[in-house]
Amino acid sequence: MNIHIIGGGNLGAAIAIGLAQFTTSNSITVTRRNIQLIAHLAGYGITVSADNTSGIANADMVVLAIKPWQADAVLDEILPHLNGKTIASAASGVTLEHLHAKVAGTNTVLRIMPNIAVQYGASATCVSAKAEDVSKTGAVMELFDRVGTSVLIDEKLMDAATVLGACGTAFALRYIRASMQAGIEIGFDAKTALAIAAQTALGATQMLLKEQAHPEQLIDKVTTPQGCTIAGLNEMEHEGFSSSLIKGIKTSLKQIKG
Structure with missing residues (x-):
């Protein structure tokens, strides 16, 4: 072409x-x-x-x-x-x-x-x-x-596609940045923390795309009773992790629609 x-x-x-x-x-x-x-x-x-x-x-x-x-x-x-x-x-x-x-x-x-x-x-x-x-x-x-x-x-979803697919890049990067910052706080240097956080996000994405599973099914694979993963997830949800992300996406859509 x-x-x-x-x-x-x-x-x-x-x-x-x-x-x-x-x-x-x-x-x-x-x-x-x-x-x-x-x-x-x-x-x-x-x-x-x-x-x-x-x-x-x-x-x-x-x-x-x-x-x-x-x-x-x-x-x-x-x-x-x-x-x-x-x-x-x-x-x-x-x-x-x-x-x-x-x-x-x-x-x-x-x-x-x-x-x-x-x-x-x-x-x-x-x-x-x-x-x-x-x-x-x-x-x-x-x-x-x-x-x-x-x-x-459908064209009626193009504004939503902009938020989820284009703005979503920034949202995903903000998660990685926060993960990197946490990594520094628990002992890693910045370069190593970023490398681990970015590769982990990439790995999670590849699992989703290859297995075609719901995220919660894959989350279940890395959570154990009384383990550190579920403790961290519950704390994040108590602090509004999922709800703040959902609100942010909906706010971006509202901004596009004026």
Whole structure:
């Protein structure tokens, strides 16, 4: 595929690097007004440009990795060059209805929500499309399956997907940071504490994905009667561990919806 990514910020650059590293036979272009900020992408074999329309006529897929308030201006700029393209928008809150109104015709419009772990082939990417376009999502989902996992969801859940899958990266990192800090308090140096905390979180995640089990089933494997694990878990719950996380996710969703 010829993939044209408009927006070379954190997410756009991460998508480009992930696709460059974990897929083959794709030509990738990233555009950003300040081209110096994306110059490093050339080291991955990615074409960089300050012109959003540069080479776009040859693109199979155009990814909008831009801020919501930039969407209309960017679409107006590139519309004369769009014919028979797949437009995959990662602009949070910009609806399929709005996108269709802007680029209606021969183009297929999708919404995608990857997270920055796409750079390491570990994104949880959500995809949504209008009913008549669902059959056209296969190539995009196959592409994002190469850089993590993809799931097709109803558009009404895209804001929730942003919170759970994109904001969720920060929430998971905050847990690891807290675990690291606790590790320092119980005797480890910072580097060792971080290495143990990060690898433990990775191991727990891999167990869940491979065993396809409920978290509590796996928790049961490491808790013993009157043991230290259950004592720690109960103390965390007494202090509101689960409820505070749930409240945080719901607060983030409320913020997106305004």
